[in-house]
Amino acid sequence: MTPTHLPGRVAIPHQKRATTLERFNATPAEDLRRTLLTCLHSPRWAHRVAAHRPYPTPDALLAASDEAAYDLTPADLGEALAAESLPPLPEDAYSVAHLALGAAHAAYEAKFGHAFVVCLDDLPPNEAVDHVLAAIRSRLANDPEEERVVAWEELRRLAQGRLLDLLTE
Numbered sequence: 001m002t003p004t005h006l007p008g009r010v011a012i013p014h015q016k017r018a019t020t021l022e023r024f025n026a027t028p029a030e031d032l033r034r035t036l037l038t039c040l041h042s043p044r045w046a047h048r049v050a051a052h053r054p055y056p057t058p059d060a061l062l063a064a065s066d067e068a069a070y071d072l073t074p075a076d077l078g079e080a081l082a083a084e085s086l087p088p089l090p091e092d093a094y095s096v097a098h099l100a101l102g103a104a105h106a107a108y109e110a111k112f113g114h115a116f117v118v119c120l121d122d123l124p125p126n127e128a129v130d131h132v133l134a135a136i137r138s139r140l141a142n143d144p145e146e147e148r149v150v151a152w153e154e155l156r157r158l159a160q161g162r163l164l165d166l167l168t169e
Helices: 012-016 021-026 029-036 041-049 058-070 076-082 095-112 125-139 144-168
Strands: none
Touching: 012 041, 029 041, 029 058, 041 058, 041 076, 058 144, 076 144, 095 125, 095 144
């Protein structure tokens, strides 16, 4: 069976990302590693991204992030997944959606042993609940190895979006 996965991410204009790249490159390594752990909770990933500075462009940073993510071991992936939680629902989401999402997440966690992760960077908030529910239901059909690949990809995308957020703060 082919893993199910929902791609996409909103691109941040290159001009905005470049404004803080110099600050990113100049941050002391230990401080940067702590900050990078908020993007992806993998010390190996954070160390590699911090160690390969300076980055000439935001795209070079994102490529290095991807390369470091591709090299994560199963244990690294498990550690990163353990630090994740469900994406927050919009405050105006109705209580039935919260119940349905809670039940779907419980089924997912029981099957795979870790939190469900999905990148919602390209979605309007009013579509988040339906997207998350559909993704969980779809991915529950994956076997554990297939889901590990999909979860890894979602973590990689989350890390990229969080890195871009760091560059635009």
